[in-house]
Amino acid sequence: MELSPRYDPHEHEAAVYTRWLEAGSFTPAAEAPKGAEPFTIMIPPPNVTGVLHMGHALNGAIQDIVIRHKRMQGFDALWLPGTDHAGIATQAVVEKKLYAEEGKTRQDLGRDAFLGKVWEWKELHGNQILEQYRRLGASCDWSRTKFTMDEDLSRAVRVSFLALWEKGLIYRGARLVHWDCVLQTAISDDEIEYETRKGKLWHLKYPVKDQPERFLVVATTRPETMLGDTGVAVHPDDERYGDLVGKSVVLPFLGREIPIVADESVDPAFGTGAVKVTPGHDPADYERGARHNLPIISILEKDGTLNAEGGPFAGMSREKARTEVVKQLEELGLLDKVESITHNVSLSDRSKSVIEPLVSEQWFVRMKELAEPAIAAVGNGSLTFRPERWKKVYLDWLENVQDWCISRQLWWGHRIPIWYDEDGVPAGSADELQLGDAHPKTGKPIVRQDADVLDTWASSWLWPFATLGWPDDTADLRRFYPTQFISTAREIIYLWIARMVMAGYEFVDSLPEAERCPFTTCYVHATVLDGKGKRMSKSAGNGIDPIAMIEEFGADAVRYSLMMLTREGQDVKLAPARFEEGRRFTNKIWNAARFVMMNLEGERTDGSSAAAVEVEDRWILSRLARTRSEVHTALTDYHFNDAATALYRFVWNDFCDWYVELAKGRLAGEDDSAKAARGTLARVLNDMLALLHPFTPFQTEVLWAELGRVLGDGERGMLVRGPWPTGEGLAVDEAAEARIGVLQEVVRAVRSVRALTMVGERKALDTVIVAPRAEDRDVIESSVERLRGLAHLETVEVHAAAERPPSSAAAVAGGIEVFVRLGEDVDTAKLSETLARRADKARKGLEALSKKLANQGFLANAEPEMVEAEKVKQEELEQELALLERNLEGLS
Numbered sequence: 001m002e003l004s005p006r007y008d009p010h011e012h013e014a015a016v017y018t019r020w021l022e023a024g025s026f027t028p029a030a031e032a033p034k035g036a037e038p039f040t041i042m043i044p045p046p047n048v049t050g051v052l053h054m055g056h057a058l059n060g061a062i063q064d065i066v067i068r069h070k071r072m073q074g075f076d077a078l079w080l081p082g083t084d085h086a087g088i089a090t091q092a093v094v095e096k097k098l099y100a101e102e103g104k105t106r107q108d109l110g111r112d113a114f115l116g117k118v119w120e121w122k123e124l125h126g127n128q129i130l131e132q133y134r135r136l137g138a139s140c141d142w143s144r145t146k147f148t149m150d151e152d153l154s155r156a157v158r159v160s161f162l163a164l165w166e167k168g169l170i171y172r173g174a175r176l177v178h179w180d181c182v183l184q185t186a187i188s189d190d191e192i193e194y195e196t197r198k199g200k201l202w203h204l205k206y207p208v209k210d211q212p213e214r215f216l217v218v219a220t221t222r223p224e225t226m227l228g229d230t231g232v233a234v235h236p237d238d239e240r241y242g243d244l245v246g247k248s249v250v251l252p253f254l255g256r257e258i259p260i261v262a263d264e265s266v267d268p269a270f271g272t273g274a275v276k277v278t279p280g281h282d283p284a285d286y287e288r289g290a291r292h293n294l295p296i297i298s299i300l301e302k303d304g305t306l307n308a309e310g311g312p313f314a315g316m317s318r319e320k321a322r323t324e325v326v327k328q329l330e331e332l333g334l335l336d337k338v339e340s341i342t343h344n345v346s347l348s349d350r351s352k353s354v355i356e357p358l359v360s361e362q363w364f365v366r367m368k369e370l371a372e373p374a375i376a377a378v379g380n381g382s383l384t385f386r387p388e389r390w391k392k393v394y395l396d397w398l399e400n401v402q403d404w405c406i407s408r409q410l411w412w413g414h415r416i417p418i419w420y421d422e423d424g425v426p427a428g429s430a431d432e433l434q435l436g437d438a439h440p441k442t443g444k445p446i447v448r449q450d451a452d453v454l455d456t457w458a459s460s461w462l463w464p465f466a467t468l469g470w471p472d473d474t475a476d477l478r479r480f481y482p483t484q485f486i487s488t489a490r491e492i493i494y495l496w497i498a499r500m501v502m503a504g505y506e507f508v509d510s511l512p513e514a515e516r517c518p519f520t521t522c523y524v525h526a527t528v529l530d531g532k533g534k535r536m537s538k539s540a541g542n543g544i545d546p547i548a549m550i551e552e553f554g555a556d557a558v559r560y561s562l563m564m565l566t567r568e569g570q571d572v573k574l575a576p577a578r579f580e581e582g583r584r585f586t587n588k589i590w591n592a593a594r595f596v597m598m599n600l601e602g603e604r605t606d607g608s609s610a611a612a613v614e615v616e617d618r619w620i621l622s623r624l625a626r627t628r629s630e631v632h633t634a635l636t637d638y639h640f641n642d643a644a645t646a647l648y649r650f651v652w653n654d655f656c657d658w659y660v661e662l663a664k665g666r667l668a669g670e671d672d673s674a675k676a677a678r679g680t681l682a683r684v685l686n687d688m689l690a691l692l693h694p695f696t697p698f699q700t701e702v703l704w705a706e707l708g709r710v711l712g713d714g715e716r717g718m719l720v721r722g723p724w725p726t727g728e729g730l731a732v733d734e735a736a737e738a739r740i741g742v743l744q745e746v747v748r749a750v751r752s753v754r755a756l757t758m759v760g761e762r763k764a765l766d767t768v769i770v771a772p773r774a775e776d777r778d779v780i781e782s783s784v785e786r787l788r789g790l791a792h793l794e795t796v797e798v799h800a801a802a803e804r805p806p807s808s809a810a811a812v813a814g815g816i817e818v819f820v821r822l823g824e825d826v827d828t829a830k831l832s833e834t835l836a837r838r839a840d841k842a843r844k845g846l847e848a849l850s851k852k853l854a855n856q857g858f859l860a861n862a863e864p865e866m867v868e869a870e871k872v873k874q875e876e877l878e879q880e881l882a883l884l885e886r887n888l889e890g891l892s
Contacts, residue, residue, distance in 0.1 A: 003597070003706060007590035009554025013698045017134060020701075025720045026139045032076045032479060039075035040483035041067050042464050042519075043133075043140060044496070045148065047086035048122055049093050052132035054528040054536060054574065055489060057546035058566065061559045062487045062525055062640060064138050068694040069635045071139070072724035078480050079139060080467055081130060082146035085122075087413040087456050088183060088191060092350045094118045094412075111411050118412050122147075132547055137555050137697045139720065144476075146467045148459040149414070156466035157459045158417040158430040160507055165418075165428055169366045170406070176279075176286045177405045179358035181304030181318075182351035185409035186362055188455055190495045193349045196342060203272060203336035204329060206232065206249035209257060216241070216249050216260065217336050219271025221343060222281075223329070224321040226251065227310050228299040229258055231277035233288055236262035238273050252334055253325075254311050261292045280359050298359045302409075318356070363407035363416060363452065371398040373505035373513065374498055382517040383501060386638050387568055390493060390524040397494035404499075406455045413453030419446045426450075461499035464518035465508050473510055481508065482515060485638075487523040497522055523638050526566045531575035549579050556696035557582030563644035563695060570865060585648060586699055589692065592656050593703045596681045597710045599667045613676035616662040616786075618736035623654045624684055625730035631691050632724075647692055655684060658744065661790060682711065687725040742779040743786060745813035750791040753809045753820045756887060758834075764794035770802050770817040780816075809887050832888060839884040846877045 004011070020026065032038070041063050046056060063079060071077040091106075094117055098104055106114040130145065146153060164170040177186040202223045205215035216232055229251055234241040241260070248257045258277075265288060266275055279289030280298040289296060299309045304318045313321045329335040346355040375398050377383040378391050385391040407416060418426045419433045421444040427433075429440070437446045462470070464486075468477040482504065488497060504518035529535055530542040537543065549558050561582030565572050612618045627650040634643035659680075666677040685707060693700040697720065704719040746769060754761060771777045777798055780787065784796050804810060807828065808819040822828065852858055853870055 003590070003594050003703075005594070007554075007587055007699060009550075009556065009586075009698065012702050013135075013137075013555055016698050016701050017137070019718065020139065020720055021142070023718060025718060026079070027141045027143050028076050028078050033074070036074055036076040038480050039067070039070040039077045039485075040480040041079045041485050041487075042467065042483055043079065043081045044486070044488055044492075045082045045084040045146075045460060045463060046129045047089055048083040048126040048129075048147070049086050049089045050129045052129055052136070052546050054544050054546055056129070056133075057136060057558065058528055058562050058572070059487050059489070059525055060133055060136050060138050061562050062523065063485075064136070064559075064697075065563070065635070065640060065694040066485055066487075066638070068139055068697060068720070069724065071720070072690065072693065072722040074722065074724075076479070078141055078144070080144050080146065080480075081133070081138070081140035081142060082463075082467060083126060083130065083148070084456055084460055085147065085149045085413065087408055087410050087453060088180075088185065088187065088350050090118060090122070091410050091412040092183065094121050097121070106411060114411055122149075135547060135550055135555060137559065139697070144467070148456070148463075152469070153459060153462070153466050154414055155430060156462050156470055157414045157454065159471045160462055160503070161417055161454070161458070162428045162430055163507065164365060169369065170363060171366070172361065172363050174359055174361045175364065175403070175405070176283060176357050177360050177362055178346075179302070179356045179360060180348040180351050180353060181300075181302065181356055182353040183348065183410075184302045186360060186405055186407065187348060187350075187355070188405075188457065188495065190492060191349050192346050192355055194344045195347055197345045199341050199343050199345070201271065201339040201341045202326060203338070204252075204276075205334040205336050206251065206276075207334075208244065209248040209250055211247075215334075215336075216244065216274050217272045218274050218276045219339075220276055221341070222322070223325050224306075224313070224318055225278045225281045225299065226276060226325065227254065227306070227313065227321075228278045228280045228297045229256075229276045230279060230289060230294040230297055231258050231292060232260050232274055233263040233266050233277050233292075234260065234274050235266040235268045236264060238266075238268045241274060252329060252332065253313075259292075259294070261288075261294075263288050263291065281357050283357055286357070296359055300356060300358060302358075302360075304353075304356065362405045363454075365404040365406055367401040367404055367502075370502040370506055371401045371498075373516075374398055374501040377501055377505075377517045380514075382514065383519070384521050386521060386523045390490065390522070393490070393493050394498055394522075398498055404455075406458045407452040408455055409451075410453050413456065414459055416450035416452050416454060418450040420448050420450070421445060422447050457495060457499060460496060461503045462507070464500055464504060470508065477510075481511075482517055483519045485521050485523065486519045487525055490524050490527065493522075493524065521638065527571045529571050529573050531573055533571075533573050544574060544576055549576060552576075553579040553583045554586060554698070556586050556699045560585055560644060560695050563640050564648065565641075567641045567865065568639060570863070585652065586696060588652055588656060589696070589699060590703070592651070592660065593685060593689070593707070595660065596685045597707060600678055600682055600707075600710050602710075602712075612680060613673045614662075614666070615736050615739050615783075616659055617676055617680045618733045619740040620654060620659040620680060620684055621730055622733035622737050623650060624687055625727055625732050627654075628687060628691060628725050628727050628730065635694070644695060647695065651688060651692070655688065658740070658790075659684070662786060665789065682707075683729075690719060690723065690725050693719050739779045739783075742776055742814075742816070743783055743790070746780065746787060746816060746818055747791045749811035749813040749816070749818040750793070750820060752811045753818070756811075756884070757809050757820075757822065759820075762792050764792055766795045766821040767791075767793055768797045768799065768802060768805055768808070768819040768821070770799050770819070771815075772800055773815060774800075776816055812886075836888060839881060839888060842877050842881040842884060846874065846881060849874045849877065 043063065067077050067079040095106055098117060161170065178192060180187050199221055201219050201221055203217050203219050204223060204226060205217050208214040208216055218232060232249055234245065244260045245262045248259050251258055265284065277285045277288050277294060279286045279294055279296040297309050299306055300318065301307050306313050306316050306321050308314050310321065313324055316324065326335065347353065348355055375395060378395065385394065417430060418428050420426055421439040421442050425439065425442050427440050433446055435446055439446055464483055465477060465481050468474060468481050470477055500518050505513065505516045508516045534540065534542060546558060557579055561579045564581060565574065565578060612621060627646055630646045631643045634646065663677040663681065666673050668674060689700045689704050701719050708714060708716045750767065769780055771780060777800065780798050787793060787796055805819050805821055807822050809822060811818045849870060853874060859867060
């Protein structure tokens with residue numbers, strides 16, 4: 001195949017991916033290779049309703065880089081894909097479609113018929129996001145694709161539920177939950193989004209019992225909930241209310257007497273310092289109420305209308321009730337004042353309705369006992385976090401864990417495996433019981449199954465082992481569990497990561513406890529923000545479609561750009577133009593590879609045994625040795641930006657900018673120097689493609705095949721299966737690096753003079769180089785032709801000591817001075833003016849930076865990376881100013 005002059009990802013990506021699939025490249029062999037260690041990654045299962053967003057793309061690229069690196073190293077590597085059934089989201093999508101197309105609700109169809117519609121939708125649309133992962137280059141074992149509603153995973157859910165129920169760790173009870181009044185179901189924390197809205201803070205006057213004309217004023221953003229108040233709380237040290245603690249107020253409209261209690265959780269500075277306590281409709285009040293034995297009153301029906309506890313407002317919607325309560329309080333003279341405020345409102349991310357804290361009969365998991373081994377896991381080293389600071393988020397949640405509400409009032413999902421007889425006696429079964437069957441305990445006929453389904457997390461917390469066949473003792477479970485790596489977003493550390501760890505310790509009892517932790521490393525990736533630093537979201541309309549970016553720039557460019565932009569511990573500000581960096585880099589790789597292969601056609605060497613005749617050969621092989629080690633270590637330690645940056649620096653700077661330029665003149669001919677250059681090019685390109693493969697898999701696979709053809713190595717196989725460069729035959733050569741380092745410093749000095757004096761890039765210049773050290777003079781004198789070619793020099797004079805020539809520009813290269821004679825065509829007066837302006841600008845910039853870095857507030861509050869970046873700018877400006885002043889002095 002002849003390589004086109006420019007890399008076109010559309011020409012290669014689909015074909016390369018098909019080759020990988022047809023070769024079974026992503027599927028571990030039926031029999032594990034002898035001596036091969038397993039390495040397993042479980043994909044965080046995206047919602048079956050979802051499409052690929054930039055967070056998925058970043059996470060997918062990270063996981064693919066890890067698994068490709070391990071696969072090339074010879075690990076028995078498995079990356080298992082799948083999707084989550086996404087109970088609320090999927091049911092909402094299908095209900096909306098049903099009503100739009102047929103004008104029907106799910107109640108019109110009935111449960112079984114509606115679930116049939118959901119399965120139809122899933123079969124048609126449910127694999128879209130996994131297909132998009134393929135466009136990214138994801139090397140998942142698609143033959144093992146799982147879905148959380150697959151029958152084997154459903155059985156695992158039932159078994160785990162019953163195991164906890166029989167141990168008394170699952171119970172049914174009435175507690176405060178997040179309630180969606182539109183969908184009429186409890187929802188989890190991750191299904192809530194927060195929106196900043198303008199609102200009101202109403203100050204309400206509650207008459208103090210037996211103290212005519214005295215009122216206790218409370219401030220609230222939800223005046224309608226006053227109907228559920230069972231107390232008023234003040235801080236025990238608040239002198240304004242000390243004489244009222246223990247007394248009562250009379251609740252307007254209802255005449256209910258409610259106590260005034262002292263509670264340290266009250267903020268005396270908020271509102272009036274007195275807060276209404278509504279245990280049935282506020283999480284903080286629920287806790288306050290429990291501390292003071294206050295009754296719980298719920299004023300809402302499940303659809304958000306007021307029930308009989310709402311007194312004269314019963315039957316009204318919560319919105320209507322708010323208006324009427326405020327109106328009537330004002331008429332009674334009990335509305336003290338109203339303030340305008342801005343506050344965060346909790347919304348259901350599906351219905352977009354305001355969430356109501358509501359006491360509801362639900363199924364709960366007792367979490368404290370389950371949390372203990374999960375807490376111990378980070379203490380004994382079974383689980384590590386990258387970056388390490390996320391360990392605190394994990395531990396904070398586990399150490400303060402509350403019981404988990406696992407039931408949802410939906411039809412789509414894993415139905416609670418509990419059946420009841422006519423007396424309401426429950427029985428659990430991992431198998432489907434039928435109505436009319438004999439109750440296993442009472443013998444009476446079963447009359448119903450629990451109507452609720454389980455929270456989606458109640459299946460996905462089993463993901464690392466249920467996907468491998470648990471609760472059965474399968475070969476896959478023995479071979480691939482526990483897993484070694486998981487990459488995730490910070491917001492689901494407690495929603496999913498912590499729960500998976502708890503589940504691993506609780507359920508995988510076929511392993512010793514020390515081996516039950518489901519993964520060794522949890523990598524918490526950056527959050528992708530838009531170019532202005534705001535979170536991307538559908539509602540904000542500021543998202544970037546990764547598939548559109550792949551169409552425009554290619555998958556390799558998208559992947560590499562994300563890694564170059566993502567520094568550990570820092571979020572990513574992303575705009576579409578940022579992917580141009582990845583495209584330029586992939587084009588650079590392509591052009592360099594084409595150049596190398598044009599000069600290798602018919603060569604029968606991979607460079608491993610070629611004699612490094614010239615110093616530049618030894619230098620690039622030394623740089624390759626360092627880069628290989630640096631990239632391997634960075635990938636092993638999951639420092640993806642470090643690995644990507646090291647490769648970028650080697651490919652673009654060391655190889656393309658320096659070595660190729662140095663070796664060009666030697667490639668023709670058959671002498672030892674030419675053969676050594678070609679052999680070195682072959683070795684470097686071979687290893688370079690392998691090191692790049694986890695990051696840019698499509699392009700490197702194409703170039704790998706072409707390099708094999710050029711070198712006559714048709715049996716080398718595909719790069720996706722290795723080999724990962726071991727560094728064999730490579731060694732760090734300090735002497736060669738030092739010699740080439742001297743040349744690089746001199747060339748950079750000449751280039752800085754060109755930039756300073758605005759002399760053309762290729763205009764031949766006369767130079768005088770003053771190198772006091774004999775070893776530096778030896779390098780320069782033995783490399784004059786190299787210098788002339790790299791820096792476009794006409795003459796090169798080398799001295800141990802010399803005065804600065806008249807009418808010359810100067811630069812410093814380490815301990816070497818480089819003087820460039822200015823020709824008659826240079827207007828030195830005009831140049832002096834230009835340099836003086838630039839020096840003045842540099843001084844002002846340096847002064848501003850120095851003030852910034854002397855500001856203790858900035859140093860204390862800014863991210864360490866930002867402080868370091870400012871220090872680098874300061875150093876660069878100091879160097880620039882010194883160069884400008886030195887040259888101004890010489891021109892004056």
